[in-house]
Amino acid sequence: MDGTTSNGRSRRLVARVVAVLAIAAAIVALVVVIGGSNGPSDGGGGDRAARRSAEREKTQNSPATYVVQPDESLTEIAARFDVSVDRLLKLNPEVDPQLLQEGQTLKLR
Numbered sequence: 001m002d003g004t005t006s007n008g009r010s011r012r013l014v015a016r017v018v019a020v021l022a023i024a025a026a027i028v029a030l031v032v033v034i035g036g037s038n039g040p041s042d043g044g045g046g047d048r049a050a051r052r053s054a055e056r057e058k059t060q061n062s063p064a065t066y067v068v069q070p071d072e073s074l075t076e077i078a079a080r081f082d083v084s085v086d087r088l089l090k091l092n093p094e095v096d097p098q099l100l101q102e103g104q105t106l107k108l109r
Contacts (some may be wrong), residue, residue: 068104073097083106 062081074097079087089095091107 062108063065064107066102066106066108066109068102068106070102072100072102074100077106 063077066077066081068077073089074085074095078088085097088106088108091109093106093107
């Protein structure tokens with residue numbers, strides 16, 4: 001034997017377990033903090049404000065109008081500019097999605 005008592009080994013083991021648990025608790029706290037900023041919305045006003053800000057930025061960076069190119073569909077245009085087909089139709093009530101023609105100008109916002 002190396003002169004270590006059973007009681008001394010038990011204390012060291014308990015100290016190591018406590019240290020490991022403290023490290024685990026710190027990791028969990030970091031995951032909660034980091035994950036909380038990108039996680040699902042809890043309905044708080046901060047998330048809504050962030051979404052509105054992102055929408056404003058997206059709108060400001062997109063063109064106001066678009067000229068239809070050959071063989072394009074309203075669905076393709078909507079996807080390209082991250083807007084729904086319904087929104088495009090509301091903005092352009094005179095447009096017939098079945099008769100979209102090259103050179104037509106569409107309002108995007």
